[in-house]
Amino acid sequence: MNLEAMTLERLKQGYRIKQFSVKEITTAYLDRIKRLDNKINAFIHLCEEEAVKEAKALDERIASGAEVGPLAGIPVAIKDNICTDGFKTTCASKMLGNFVPPYDATVVKQLKEAGAIVIGKTNMDEFAMGSSTENSAFKITRNPWNRDKVPGGSSGGSAAAVAAGFTPLAIGSDTGGSIRQPAAFCGVVGLKPTYGLVSRYGLIAFASSLDQIGPITKTVKDCAYSLEVITGKDPLDSTCYKGVVNRDYKEILEENIAGLKIGVPREFFQEGVDHEIQQAIKISIKKLEEMRVIVEEFSLPIMDIGLSTYRILSSAEASSNLARYDGIRYGYRSDNSADLEELIVNSRTEAFGKEVKRRIMLGTYVLSSSHYNNYYKKAAENRISIENMFKEALKKYDLIISPTTSQLPFNIGEKIAHSLEMHQSDIYTVFANITGIPAISIPCGFSQSRLPIGLQFMGSPFSEGKLLTVAHQLEERLTLQQQGLELEVREGCD
């Protein structure tokens, strides 16, 4: 059984013709993880016993002819900042090292109801703060394409798990690019849905106005399958969209895209973009034109403002969200404190990692009374301007195309001491979070050193159908899947 090339679609087909059972598939994935994950470190915990039990129960239901959900028997890995009933959810932090949620996040509930089997929790940057998965308190995840390189972050464990063939589907969260940037670095598909399309109930908050949950898969079609399951209204998340959204994404993947207009922001292709990434995007644009899509260059002069605005806003929200970790109600508690104040300070100082502390400090600073107007308020105003500029651009164009990242995956340890440089990884991805629009990253080529390159499409709010359709048809045209994204060679990499 070639798990590396396995997709949701092939698994569903296999179950239909009784080529294998759910238990066989679940066990095969778990065996592969146990055999190979010591080289990648994609997982923090496995839910082995529960997964096999669920798989057996599902096999019995299928055998009895009972109706099963659209993701029946599909193994799924969940980022470790999304609550799973009875299983540790640590946020890759010492602060939540022993936290066992008494409930499932809404997305986990939806996946389980659809028949998916939760096989484990994936590694991440602590509290989703980082772009390399080196900020985890537990382990550093490695890129399956080259284990000296980072897998991106913060959902690096989820992206690496899909790339390494440990699971066909993983769930991540994206606050400034944390699904799309690791998807690009690991050569897989990652979608950040429109803000409000997917419930965030049970997602441990980093920056609540920017956070969004989304799928990471091998193909765009698999992404459509999984998105259909995790969208929908949720009374437990007040930011969930309450209108009607057409969720039949996979039904429209083959619709004719000729005549659609795609904008190429000139400023996104200037200085600092890796030459091989530029080339790969140019080839993709050519393929789109061959499909009679109209591709036009236009000006979107916001490159410098996006990242700095994101830094201020996300840190401010993080400082507020992370104030709840005081060592008293739950979470890590320091043993060495003389009084209550010292207990809180010591617990937070001992349990939070360097990057988390840095962002709490920056956030507290920009929210403090003497600096609020100069920084937080100004950033909030910038956000409105950026939203307006995207709104105008997306009136002219159906989608906007850009690289997902400006650089190829970098070496482990290369940027960890230079946080501002590390942040550059998110330069193209933060806009979708600032404006709340959907964006998808798909693989569009490889560098000469055989490292994956990602391309990003952004669209108007709730245009996931259009995003997925164009991305799917481009993916088919690029034929990277057929060219061998197989990872078998890496099994032997010691």
Added chain:
Amino acid sequence: MKPTIEEIHHIGKLAKLKFTQEEAKAFAKDFKEIFEEFKNASGENFQGFTKADIEVKKTLLREDVVKNFQNKEKLFKNAKEVKENYIVILKAIE
């Protein structure tokens, strides 16, 4: 504008975190770069914010519905100490 070391320690106090002098110096340097970049970011082509752009955004609150959570066993998994089916809380006042 570079934040002073004293300011960093003051912010640390507000954030309930403590730092060594070296760490505070590193923060001051780091923040200076971030703020400079932020100030310089509004390039000449950037179509800045105007008052007319403000949409009054309403805060959406979900209904506050009472739901009984009876599964004490699950809840107690996160308690530091449990005694006779109750959570032992921290003594805050001597």
